[in-house]
Amino acid sequence: MAHRQAQQRRPSIHDVASRAGVSAATVSKVMQGVTTVRPENAQRVYDAVEFLGYRVDPLASDMRRAKRRIIGAIMPEFESEFFGSMITELEGLAEQRGYTLVAASSRESEAREKEILARMHDWRVAGVVLAPVRNEHGPAAGFMKLNGMTGVLIDRVLADDAFDTVSADSAAASAEVARELLSKGHRHILVVGLGHQAATVRARLDGFRTKALQLVPDIRIDVVLSESDVEPLRSLLRDYFAKGERPTAVYSLFLKGTLVVLSEFRRRGWHCPDDISLVGFDDAEWMQVTWPAIAAVVQPVREIASNAVDVLFRRIEGEGGPPKARLEPCKVLMRESVGSPGGGPHSGGGNRQ
Amino acid sequence: MAHRQAQQRRPSIHDVASRAGVSAATVSKVMQGVTTVRPENAQRVYDAVEFLGYRVDPLASDMRRAKRRIIGAIMPEFESEFFGSMITELEGLAEQRGYTLVAASSRESEAREKEILARMHDWRVAGVVLAPVRNEHGPAAGFMKLNGMTGVLIDRVLADDAFDTVSADSAAASAEVARELLSKGHRHILVVGLGHQAATVRARLDGFRTKALQLVPDIRIDVVLSESDVEPLRSLLRDYFAKGERPTAVYSLFLKGTLVVLSEFRRRGWHCPDDISLVGFDDAEWMQVTWPAIAAVVQPVREIASNAVDVLFRRIEGEGGPPKARLEPCKVLMRESVGSPGGGPHSGGGNRQ
DNA sequence: CAACTCCGAAAAATCGATTTATCCATTACA
């Protein structure tokens, strides 16, 4: 155990060296497990380390090394389960390799995204895991390119010509949602989404539409999309319903969209699945405990994180070759919020409250 | 704009110095805004900085300084809205002061908590915002004390003899919940909670019980508590209901508890508020869009974060004095999940599904 | 026995900044 008093200055490598009666270089070698040290000296170093409670200062250590053992992670937000568990996973994976994860949130702002990236560049991070606000062609990716940073893009991307990408297979998942909804008999479906510019949102929309049209060519698909902000979506949605539109199912392409849709259902007194069915992209813990449980597409957070870190470290270690785009399969959980159209007690839209 | 090519080694302070025809010390002074530099030289430095695209390396800079401009944050998890927005707030506040926030999750493990803290000590962080897994008397706080680290404890703490603490006023909020439930006519209430050892959970329980007994001395309050894990709570809850107990309202002291309670209601086919009422400590975005909307105690995340950072920086800047314990008031949102007992169509517990 | 190779360890250079000590001109004042 450490014998030094608290409050005292932390021992440096030189303190250890002088107590062990060797040079600082030798201490450094012992700490790194280099074998070209006489066992006797190594033991003296170990003893001194133990006695003083010495630990290597990662900052000083990284200072001299070429690559600093820091990984940056930039997420659009920390408040959601998806990005929260993404950070947790990335943290664990970085730790496993002896790296420290420094996470920052761009708060859905491209300007902030670039600022953060510049800060990480200042920190000379070894690599960055970037979940861009919009898509792979944002200013942040451009900045990384320009400054020769190594990084991997995740989530709202499909492929890039400069960086590896890892994301959920939105199109395939959406196709499955389409199959499920059509098989239940839905023929008029509303698709709502946020962030028109996000590559994956478009992929989700296209994947859904293509599959639906293939299965039932005369299916009616309405689309309500809003750019990145929630409130516009809410009013667009109100306009849509005010026109008297009555789809039998709604597919929301984003978690926040699902929340907006649910609150609009509330306002109108519509219940799932009796009055209308609902599926959302992105799962959340609460969705299985509410009544009805909300059907959702589950993104493979663990796989995305693990693949992103794998490919990132391969680049850090100098692997060349063209950037690769990876898609991880999602799971679709059909819960109670999805039923057959007209299957409930009331199919009209009257306010029951 | 930066004129240097990408790929190139980043310019150091010496590169700037030689291009500006001054010494590195002068460049350093200019970068720090020290005024004892001839305007002419300062201009030459600015020009060189501009031309080379030079930015100070925070690592090297912190190396020499006494206090490193890094703040550590340790949260039990990243997945929940509460800790997610806590990190977001802390991040912003740290940035405002020119510090970098390094966040880590203890994943509800005291061992990991201490490990992380040791790592942050290695990093020589200027201060730590710690949301302990259990309470203020955990191993992490002990480690901080022993090593003379400066820090502030938040969330699951009430007061400490070594560190400042900032938390929600759990007792007052619970008292208000008691008042609300009793005024609706509830006389048999179940309180469920996780983390018996957390100081705030006890405060929540005591605050509720004290107020309830004060208002209605013969009130019946049952308590089901489980230690830190979710699954034990679930089975305890099943045992409780299996005994035939039929409280008219449930007060959950923790978000995860609320989820467990809801899923147990589902299993039994009970609906809120007709069959039973529910209030949870901790609000979440989804609680206002589900049907029924779930009543909840809203913790003042913003105030907790801002006060924690304030008090932390005061200590970092050397302020003395005994540690202070701060309690921030909560808001109680009574939503549809709370009604009067027997007010619904069925007050029995039959499985309707 | 001189020359050469090896090995382990110490000495010195380095990373990129900040801070302290030093120095050279002026300027101020007695």
Place this chain on the structure above:
DNA sequence: TGTAATGGATAAATCGATTTTTCGGAGTTG
């Protein structure tokens, strides 16, 4: 006019490690 004070800048020390170079001694070889 001589000396002290001052302003502005540079050289050098420092932070705490890693990495490279140097060095002394043991063992080999011709």
